[in-house]
Amino acid sequence: MIDRLLVTAELGNVPAVLLINKVDITEPERLNSLQRIYRHAVESILLTSAITGEGIDLLRELTLDGITLLAGSSGVGKSSLANRLDPDLNIKVGEVSEYSGKGRHITSAARLHRLKETGWIIDTPGLRECAPWNMRKHNLWLCFREFLELADGCHFRDCIHHHERGCNVKTKTGTDLLPEERYLSYLKLLNEAIE
Ligand SMILES: Nc1nc2c(ncn2[C@@H]2O[C@H](COP(=O)(O)OP(=O)(O)O)[C@@H](O)[C@H]2O)c(=O)[nH]1
Ligand SMILES: [Mg+2]
Ligand SMILES: [Zn+2]
The missing domain is CATH 3.40.50.300 (P-loop containing nucleotide triphosphate hydrolases)
Incomplete structure (x- = not known):
């Protein structure tokens, strides 16, 4: 949430x-x-x-x-x-x-x-669900602040930090810079995002 x-x-x-x-x-x-x-x-x-x-x-x-x-x-x-x-x-x-x-x-x-x-x-009334509007696969990662700096180190410029070779975001997951919980949330939302 x-x-x-x-x-x-x-x-x-x-x-x-x-x-x-x-x-x-x-x-x-x-x-x-x-x-x-x-x-x-x-x-x-x-x-x-x-x-x-x-x-x-x-x-x-x-x-x-x-x-x-x-x-x-x-x-x-x-x-x-x-x-x-x-x-x-x-x-x-x-x-x-x-x-x-x-x-x-x-x-x-x-x-x-x-x-x-x-x-x-x-x-606001209590939310049970929240589905961000207009969430797109290619730019969802820009909504995850801690990805921004890390993305500079990715091999591909258009990396969406999912399966790509040389992804620095993936490499840093689990370190102080990017807790695993946040990366897993990202993958879940990426799955829901539109093309
Ligand atoms: N212990 C504690 N209880 C709180 C606190 N804030 C709210 N509550 C209680 O949590 C319940 C829900 O609060 P409410 O303001 O209606 O939550 P809302 O649904 O987010 O608006 C109420 O019983 C509040 O008294 C807090 O800071 N500490
Ligand atoms: Mg209330
Ligand atoms: Zn990447």
């Missing part, structure tokens, strides 16, 4: 920050592993807790400018974070899924909120 969201952001030219919420209850090993995997993948990683308030000042700074969109799976704390930024928003939290009387899912809408101090925030 994180990799899909990051690709979506890149394709839309939207600067992305990886926000890891619930740090008050996250095991340190899990935090370390996420930080290791995404260190070179995003501009910055923000650790927050909507309960203790950790990281909220940094999040507030990010929201001062323009429109900020919170995206991620249901239940990760998006609405809680928005409320923490501006308690007057009073958004309902804790609703992991909503069902109509007929037992079907209701698609609740994304909502744009004006923040008290300054800036705007969009709280």
